[in-house]
Amino acid sequence: MTNALFPVILCGGAGSRLWPLSRELHPKPFIRLPDGQSLLQKAFLRAAGLTGTRQVITVTNRDLVFKIEDELNEVNQDNLAISLILEPSARNTAAAIASAALMVARKDPQALLLVLAADHLIENKVAFEEAVNQAKQLAEKGRLVTFGIKPNQPETGYGYIEYQENQVIRFVEKPDLPTAIEFVASERFLWNSGMFCFKAQTVLDELDKYAPEILDAVRETISHSKISQGVTNNNDFFHCELNADDFTRVPEESFDYAVMERTENAAVVPSDIGWSDIGSWQALGAIGQTDGSGNRLDGEVIMHDVHDCYIRSDNRLVGAVGVENLVIIDTPDALLVAHKERSQEVKHLFKQLKTAGHEAHRLHRTVHRPWGTYTVLEERPDFKIKRIVVKPGATLSLQMHHHRSEHWVVVSGMAKVVNGNKEILLAANESTYIPAGQNHRLANPGMIDVVLIEVQTGQYLGEDDIVRIEDVYGRAPIETTNK
Amino acid sequence: MTNALFPVILCGGAGSRLWPLSRELHPKPFIRLPDGQSLLQKAFLRAAGLTGTRQVITVTNRDLVFKIEDELNEVNQDNLAISLILEPSARNTAAAIASAALMVARKDPQALLLVLAADHLIENKVAFEEAVNQAKQLAEKGRLVTFGIKPNQPETGYGYIEYQENQVIRFVEKPDLPTAIEFVASERFLWNSGMFCFKAQTVLDELDKYAPEILDAVRETISHSKISQGVTNNNDFFHCELNADDFTRVPEESFDYAVMERTENAAVVPSDIGWSDIGSWQALGAIGQTDGSGNRLDGEVIMHDVHDCYIRSDNRLVGAVGVENLVIIDTPDALLVAHKERSQEVKHLFKQLKTAGHEAHRLHRTVHRPWGTYTVLEERPDFKIKRIVVKPGATLSLQMHHHRSEHWVVVSGMAKVVNGNKEILLAANESTYIPAGQNHRLANPGMIDVVLIEVQTGQYLGEDDIVRIEDVYGRAPIETTNK
Incomplete structure (x- = not known):
């Protein structure tokens, strides 16, 4: 044996x-x-x-x-x-x-x-x-x-x-x-x-x-x-x-x-x-089929006289004119344009960002949590908009914020919401309002994802303004990451 | 004389x-x-x-x-x-x-x-x-x-x-x-x-x-x-x-x-x-001061060994590595990367987009209306999110949509809202819900901009689903542009 x-x-x-x-x-x-x-x-x-x-x-x-x-x-x-x-x-x-x-x-x-x-x-x-x-x-x-x-x-x-x-x-x-x-x-x-x-x-x-x-x-x-x-x-x-x-x-x-x-x-x-070992964008760009001009494209791209480029975009239109041997990588909050043979040196940019404490070295706009994901759609001094996706069966912590109020609009699925003393079910196209200081909790009792748009207002909208009263994932009462 | x-x-x-x-x-x-x-x-x-x-x-x-x-x-x-x-x-x-x-x-x-x-x-x-x-x-x-x-x-x-x-x-x-x-x-x-x-x-x-x-x-x-x-x-x-x-x-x-x-x-x-005559990105990039490497930068840019580039970004981080003589223009819905000396040829991309009927040839994400602007923040099959800015004194048309309901959250200013038979004032951090089929109107009676987040839900979210009952700007009852 x-x-x-x-x-x-x-x-x-x-x-x-x-x-x-x-x-x-x-x-x-x-x-x-x-x-x-x-x-x-x-x-x-x-x-x-x-x-x-x-x-x-x-x-x-x-x-x-x-x-x-x-x-x-x-x-x-x-x-x-x-x-x-x-x-x-x-x-x-x-x-x-x-x-x-x-x-x-x-x-x-x-x-x-x-x-x-x-x-x-x-x-x-x-x-x-x-x-x-x-x-x-x-x-x-x-x-x-x-x-x-x-x-x-x-x-x-x-x-x-x-x-x-x-x-x-x-x-x-x-x-x-x-x-x-x-x-x-x-x-x-x-x-x-x-x-x-x-x-x-x-x-x-x-x-x-x-x-x-x-x-x-x-x-x-x-x-x-x-x-x-x-x-x-x-x-x-x-x-x-x-x-x-x-x-x-x-x-x-x-x-x-x-x-x-x-x-x-x-x-x-x-x-x-x-x-x-996919040690660079050049190596990743070498995987998959090329078009007749040696380009590898992943996303919506329009080109005029472009050769041997690797272009990847999540959800934006990329136009390229008269360039060759470039790596163009587009993400919701950051863009990279690099010469293909120099693409290993992107680590220098990463170091600059890390040294400067820039969030773009650490997180994407979409952040994974035990209960699903949240994506920051817009952030301004006095409001913030998130798309929150809660997995079937998942429950966020019972929580409270000192400085921000939240408006929740369910756009898909069925959410179970604790809002102060009330427990309510919210279907798509229904909404609720959670004033600052009020305990609240979000859960998905259904079989499909809950998708919810959250509009936060208040004078301080930092992710660290969260008091956790109860959490099924055993997370600390206060964390620097949300929910 | x-x-x-x-x-x-x-x-x-x-x-x-x-x-x-x-x-x-x-x-x-x-x-x-x-x-x-x-x-x-x-x-x-x-x-x-x-x-x-x-x-x-x-x-x-x-x-x-x-x-x-x-x-x-x-x-x-x-x-x-x-x-x-x-x-x-x-x-x-x-x-x-x-x-x-x-x-x-x-x-x-x-x-x-x-x-x-x-x-x-x-x-x-x-x-x-x-x-x-x-x-x-x-x-x-x-x-x-x-x-x-x-x-x-x-x-x-x-x-x-x-x-x-x-x-x-x-x-x-x-x-x-x-x-x-x-x-x-x-x-x-x-x-x-x-x-x-x-x-x-x-x-x-x-x-x-x-x-x-x-x-x-x-x-x-x-x-x-x-x-x-x-x-x-x-x-x-x-x-x-x-x-x-x-x-x-x-x-x-x-x-x-x-x-x-x-x-x-x-x-x-x-x-x-x-x-x-600013006939190309190269000409526009020739205006203003360069850094020590001949780059003209407008926006948040990090670079490693980049020379003679013109990089312009509204609100995203742009990283560049080992490139030269490029024009990189970043906007909320579309990106251009072009060789500087070929930048005149960007008109070919424009023609491709126009021929294909792609919205990106015609409009930005932010659209100007007589009463202010709207910006599409996210668009999915079953919901759409807009940031709406109404100028002081301005009034949108009295209108109705057959297929979409709208959730409005005011995040700045004071809005006057007609919602069915009711007329209400909404301050920042207040919201209202407008079901499909209900007449509604938005106005700004105050002295500062109204900023409002609109979450639309429904099975059809096209801008042409609008019935105008009354409009101070003399616009047609139905148009292909919103509000």
Whole structure:
């Protein structure tokens, strides 16, 4: 009998390279490809489709949890068990893998972990499954297996692995261009993909040997963390909310640096699987069909003499004249125009925004909450307009605002509203008014989304003017995010 | 005593070359420059500042009248008389000048007309006034005077005038580049600016001689037109709404072609007045200060290694990386990215949109009405959200919709609302509901703007679902535009 397999999806990222579509709270894994699926959904389905997978573990920032649950539920038609490890802050991959290994080892130390990234694209599914099978065999023998990608160009943004068959000769940091050219020509080097396979016990032993301070700190964190367990479709799952105080003390290190480059048990599976890490707009723009002039278009675009551009727009008309090799990315609150070959440098804009404290680095106009979404349609000093979408069965917190009154107009679905002492049902085309200082609550008791337009008025309209009296999602009485 | 001077501003244009900022119903004269004034306002102030000006006549499309009145009132601090000739359709400049000359001649056939364009920029005001004084002297002697601009580059988009002192030797149509280069080098040619000066009687005589069918048709039109007169600040003004049936029968011809190229009385005033016709985004982008990298920025922009770009954004963040010589124009519903030197070709996009019947060629999200403006904030199949701004003292029509209900939330000012049989006052943070089929009316009895958020719901939300029961602006019971 072969060992059980636990795919572990590492889902994070700064959101900087694919700005303005990606944001700090909407990083790369959530980007949708032309077929409508996000990179995260593709990673999940890839993991779910492997022989022997009975649950998929996702390690992610706790702020992303509602969004991740929405994304995974959307494609989890087989009702696979979904386990979550929620990090209060990013502590790099060694900590993330240690936490997953500890959680799996509690159940089965001999089980195999298959560590995958949520934001990679793998186009050859059959080759991927073959590579995983090879990796499993090596992992069962106690090896720490990394997946090495056969390079097709002298990429200077990746680490390289010198190899012979399944043996790792050495890891090499990001090389300069002449070295990269030499590496690719030699055919003795692979790109280091950041995907791994090993037994839980093996990786814990090696962490104990080469990075004990990380392992100990994560073990300590888990012992103080909130862990819940359940069963779905006869398969166990768990939710582990890592303790924030302990986790901040875990040293930040990459798993490559902490373990792989030091261990004597490293192995590599050369993989020709159509891999891309979608590290830039140029890479994302290389997916999908082009028109006769080499343009890739997603949205409403009119052009005159335009060549080799990637143009993507949510809901506005984009006109282009006499340009080539541009990336044009239009979102409701921010626009990017970049030269295709310079699109990696969009991270500099992201840094500028973050340094300046500009909201556009962190959030989209549409914000995901446990109960649904809200979208700011207009914001002025004395009023704010939101479109609020509440999922069937969901309930917002019982809350009160000191400074703002709210006018609610239901435009779709049936809302249950607590307004002061009254509880009322509001159908489409019905409205209610909530004066400042009055307790209120919004819920969707129906089977379809409630869509509601909220007009806020008042002298202070900040999202932090909220007093939570009761919340089914266990959120703090006062938060900086709304509802 | 010198003859009276009537500046005549021709205000029209297709809105195609400066799309998406210009639209068919928001053409070039309404474009605002970095100092906050529109080209039309600058033309008006230029005309108003001339010695002897007691009223300014504007000839324009009747659909633009509310917008023009708003624009001119904003800068008409001296309360100059403003006369309007409203064209039901565009019939080119010969017809426009004929109508102005006929209107002026009714009062004083010896008065001088100074024909100016609403969308030209003239940077040297002193030189302009000197040129006008020269032109007036020639015009008083019975000459038809055109202003010739000293060329500073071999422009192929303009007509040229060969001249000697004030004599016109010949008019030349748009030349090819080698010819243009030769013209500029010879120093014997001027650009034909489309600005003129002549006595009303002189131009009527010449029209009668060279284009009698135009003059007769315009005379016929005026005899069937609605003309009102008034006095402001001791100066007369008139409003002439040209009869639509008659005016469509006026031959379409340019004044240059109909008269100037044929008359024996032509004269030219060589003018070095800092003139530009702002014929493209490149020309508009050449106005104002650049940053150290040659960029002209208007709006919130972040950049990394960007050179010689013109970036303009109303209210969204624009990020640019590694690009140069681009024009990036961002508006609420449409975006343009064009190579600077190709920016003239934006008219091709405009044509595509017009052919396809796309609203973005015609209207902005914000639409001007006689009572104020409305802005579509969001439009979905089952609801639409508008921000409505009503000017102090203004009243919308008493109206009814068959298919849509409306929820009104006042967020600023004090509104007077007729809702069925009731008349109510609504202050900020108050709301009302108007069911489909119910008569209603909105007015602003106060001293500051009323700002109101309207949420429409219903199965049909087209602007043509409106029955007007009563309207203070004399509008038809049913129109394709709202309110």
